[in-house]
Amino acid sequence: MRVAITLLRPRRGHRFPGVVQIEATSRCNLSCPACSHAKEETEGQHLAPDGLGTVLDALPRRPRQVVLSGIGEPLVNPHFFALVDLLAQRRIACAFFTNGTLLRPETRQAILARDNIRKVAISCDGAREETFESLRRGADFRRWKESVGLFLAEAKQRRRESLELVANVLVCRQNLVELPDIIRLAAELGFDSVNLLDPIPVDEIAASMCPTADELGALLDDGLLGLARQLNFRVDWCLRRPGSPPRSIVRCVQPWDYVFIRANGAVAPCCAVFGSGQAAVMGNIFQQPFGEIWRGEPYREFRRTCASGTNPLCRVCPYY
Numbered sequence: 001m002r003v004a005i006t007l008l009r010p011r012r013g014h015r016f017p018g019v020v021q022i023e024a025t026s027r028c029n030l031s032c033p034a035c036s037h038a039k040e041e042t043e044g045q046h047l048a049p050d051g052l053g054t055v056l057d058a059l060p061r062r063p064r065q066v067v068l069s070g071i072g073e074p075l076v077n078p079h080f081f082a083l084v085d086l087l088a089q090r091r092i093a094c095a096f097f098t099n100g101t102l103l104r105p106e107t108r109q110a111i112l113a114r115d116n117i118r119k120v121a122i123s124c125d126g127a128r129e130e131t132f133e134s135l136r137r138g139a140d141f142r143r144w145k146e147s148v149g150l151f152l153a154e155a156k157q158r159r160r161e162s163l164e165l166v167a168n169v170l171v172c173r174q175n176l177v178e179l180p181d182i183i184r185l186a187a188e189l190g191f192d193s194v195n196l197l198d199p200i201p202v203d204e205i206a207a208s209m210c211p212t213a214d215e216l217g218a219l220l221d222d223g224l225l226g227l228a229r230q231l232n233f234r235v236d237w238c239l240r241r242p243g244s245p246p247r248s249i250v251r252c253v254q255p256w257d258y259v260f261i262r263a264n265g266a267v268a269p270c271c272a273v274f275g276s277g278q279a280a281v282m283g284n285i286f287q288q289p290f291g292e293i294w295r296g297e298p299y300r301e302f303r304r305t306c307a308s309g310t311n312p313l314c315r316v317c318p319y320y
Helices: 002-007 049-058 080-089 105-112 129-135 141-158 176-189 204-209 213-219 222-231 290-294 297-308
Strands: 019-022 065-067 093-098 117-123 164-170 193-197 234-238 258-261 266-268
Touching: 049 080, 080 093, 105 141, 129 141, 141 176, 164 176, 176 193, 176 213, 176 222, 222 234
Parallel strands: 019 065, 019 258, 065 093, 093 117, 117 164, 164 193, 193 234
Antiparallel strands: 258 266
């Protein structure tokens, strides 16, 4: 972290963001209680291939990889694979996150046939049917388990060395006791690793699902880590700090090195604060030059308050 601080100026971002996330759609087939999508006021929209082309043309240089996900479920976009193919034509690798409920045979084959898809992260929030379906409302656990298992088996046969497969686990009070079983399930299904994530408290419902600091501390005991070692399985976590760092320590580098572009062109310094009712929008890439947004006063002020620990939006984020 100290190295990062020497590279950051309170108001000026890097010349070009290192991570580019472009939302394929702001629509979803599920309605999950902890997700900000359920708090969106509009139906949402899909990103069309010409829209993606406009976004890529607006960026000052070609990114090496684009995360083609956002608030919605990318696979509900009927143009999703056209978006992936457009990235491939421009020699851009792709990663995306999915709830895994739409991994039908033709979809699985379409993913595996595209070499520029380098990472797929699939939500895996419960090891028991009732837990999984309460956290992923609208999903069928047995059907999810079958289709995800088939996809992972096919991926291991065809793309073992070139496709990273991650299970994203939203750690909440409802599934804390199941975490060992969730890790076992992910290993049995064929994931490469598990990534443990905190819910973002975007409203009272999501906040009530957040584990306490003591509950989160118990996750890192020798039992959970020992299970991962026993299974020869990687477990990563992106969980809140037990306490706030000193004010002199930059808490988050995303405003300097990351950009989130929504399907409607809205540009944000982070995807975590959406649904809070006060989402930070720095501009619109369909209406303004990217450089004007990236170096503009709203982005500069967001960076300054983030660096000083006074940004009110960031305070809802458990990683801040």
